[in-house]
Amino acid sequence: MISCGRSPVLMDVHVYRVEEWERELEETEEMLPKWHSTLPSAQTESVCLPSIPFDNMWPDDELRLPLFAKKSFVGGVDFNKPLDDEKNSKMEDGPVRKWWFAEGSLDSMKA
Secondary structure (H helix, E strand, O other): OEEEOOOOOEEOOOOOOOOOOOOOOOOOOOOOOOOOEOOOHHHHHHOOOOEOOHHHOOOOHHHHHHHHHHOOEEEEEEEOOOOOOOOOOOHHHOOEEEEEEEEOOHHHHOO
16 A cells, blocks of 8 residues: 555555566556666676666665565555645655565455
């Protein structure tokens, strides 16, 4: 779940890992797919792929992407309102206020 400040909007986000793909990747309004190395940036000099550009991504991506690369997990992130508080600003433009993650699938968290 992702929330922003006192906004009543909660985003329930699901992320999927694809290990095989047969078609060409296509650009969408929100994303231009690119290949990146999962190695730490200090080790990417010997690899042909650039490191993951966390500075161009949502602030919480650097927290959850390492978990995503290893196994299933669940979690939540709360953003503060963007500092500029413009009318058209997005929640992900604000700083991360708090977050939590736990290893395991959503099914394993149900009582």
